[in-house]
Amino acid sequence: MEEYPGYPEEMWDSLRMVEETRDERIGKTYPRMSEEERERILREWHPDYKEGAKRPLRIGPNKGMMLPHEVADILEAHPLITPDMIDLSEIDYDVDVLIIGAGGAGLSAALIASEHIDKEGILLVQKLRLGDSNSKMSQGGIQAALGPDDSPVLHFLDIMGGGHFANNPELVEILVKEAPDVIRWHQSLGVLYDRNPDGSIKLSPGGGTCRRRMLSCKDYTGLEITRVLLDEFLNREIPYLEFTCAVELLTDDSGQVVGSVLYDLDSDEYLIARAKSTILATGGYGRLHIQGFETTNHYGATGDGIVLAYHVGAELRDLDATQYHPTGAAWPEQIVGQLCTEKLRGRGAQPVNRLGELFVNPLEPRDVEAAAIIRECYGRELGVTTPTGMRGVWLDTPLIDIINGEGTIEREFAAMYRTFKRFDIDIRKEPILVFPTLHYQNGGVVINARCETTVPGLYAAGEVSGGVHGKNRLMGNSQLELYVFGRRAGRFAAERAKRVTVGRPTLRHVERYERWLREAGIETDRRAPILLPEYRGKKTLEHHIRLL
């Protein structure tokens, strides 16, 4: 029998070294970096700081903002539609609240809106299937300060520090204070959070948290929460459209947002949805593959929301900061880039290099942890190279069962165990090879405490919005954000719908955007939102990280 059937032979020597050093590493931990050391490693090794990877945006309210080229590209692009393509005289849907996106934020917004206005006045549109989103893919957990030695105050401090103090403190305060109530809401709907044998909620540590604050549903946290919200959404019979994309917002003479032009992905037809309030819950941009990175993200994560918002003149923030999850799969080839949850490290798995040596504390904030792994592979040349040229370090998963008892991995990491088992790797006995992977859009559309953007009538919640996480999000706060701000958006958008009137929908902002492009001298055949990523033909085989 082969020693390591899931790994090519050239990795076996290194695998043996990891095995041989395992016993002496038990109980040891690499010291955390000081703030100075963190700042230095970020500057030297984090992809956000790489020279030439960004450029200043040339148009709109955020002109001059530094953005990754891939993000600047979709903002410096022609709108997908021109006004002459669309007949605005016939309105297909005339509603109070239009919600774009059906992940955690969109579903939460719909459920709460239905408690404030007649559900027939709500329309939720979703580019792919209901529930299809990054929300569903979240593995590790959701933060809420529940422990007896924890408090929303400590949660606040962790978030501000993790975000390099660039966060909007008003939003952070709301996030930490409403977290316990979100858990209460989930439990009342029937979400199954992991419990300790005594019945109390199980809390684990996460990167950058000073207390055990991570709630989980095995390693299917997002799946469990999303499917319960979806089941409830369907039970309440709230109107929705699947396989229908928002391709452009609508504005009226007063400049407020009054709905959206929709595009039916099955019939290729345009539809007009007029609304008194419109909520963007479209998620992030992982599928733009910033700097060529692989991504953990859903197929639909193409950054549509920031494009739609910018077309109507909404302000953006912190989009210079992209989150690379420290541990994406670097092997096997078929799942390169897929998420290996941070909870693995929270439960004892150590990152080690080719020689089986510790080189970083397993629970640094995500950007720092990622930078340390990149340095180990490309600075110190102590990574493992795969047959296709990917580099990675080992995440020594067998430690989890050694530390917490046999059966822990199968019980708490069913998804991870299953994923690797499909490729003959037993994570209970063998480490996995990991490398940072594009994970999260830290910034987004500017919102206030009511989830209002800077353009009247337009709301945003979830990953599409910015400000909560500053320049770097901590584990478990994106799940939390979805429900805290999704619920708020639903409530405030519904309240607004009760008091406003809307005028005739126009696409005047599209003409203005075209003028901005012309005046900035931007000549391009790019169009956005891009809706679906392009992977056909040879692009299927592409992955090359432009690291150095």
Added chain:
Amino acid sequence: MEKEGKMVTIYVMGKKHRVPAGLTIMKAMEYAGYQLRRGVGCRGGFCGACATLYRVKGSYKLQAALACQKVVEDGMYIVQIPFTPAEKKLYDIEKIRPTPNVFVEHFPEITRCLSCNTCTKACPQDLMVMDYVQAALRGDIEKVVELSFDCIACGLCAIRCPAEIVPYQVAQLARRLYSKYILGLSEEVEKRVAEVEEGKFDEELEQLKRLPPEELRKRYESREIRV
């Protein structure tokens, strides 16, 4: 892997394509020129959008898989099942209770289960689907929860079931009832919600928000880490 060099032949809804060995079904279809709209989702085995049925040349077996997780084999005939026709049973979670009969009342068709185990064989998550359907028949809600938790609702069990049961809907009801009524709300959650509502943390948070950046940074760096 052997992706450079070795090629295999697959048939997407009957149409023949040569694709590199080692690709997943999903990537092989993209390589062959399909821009996927339906039958694609998270691409990580979590969403169940890419349910796929296939037969391999020379075998009578009809097999089931997720296109994003299954590697192509030479001579594979593939069809995606991106949607399962299944009526969603409506219920008010505030009004129903986890009684022994709750599953039979909402899903009477589970009494038609033939114990043929086809659902279990079809499950790409390797769940014991038939066993949880049988547990639901007995009213053993805890067993349904335990056996079904990793379900991604891809629909393959429902497509293959000769008794026309939709197992994942039964499981969804079981998990919600179990959490809400058998485990119930957590005391520590209720307690913290009450503390927030009483304003217990307001003053300290207000203070932190007003701190000059340097002071806030000091508070952050000096916080005690107890994990």
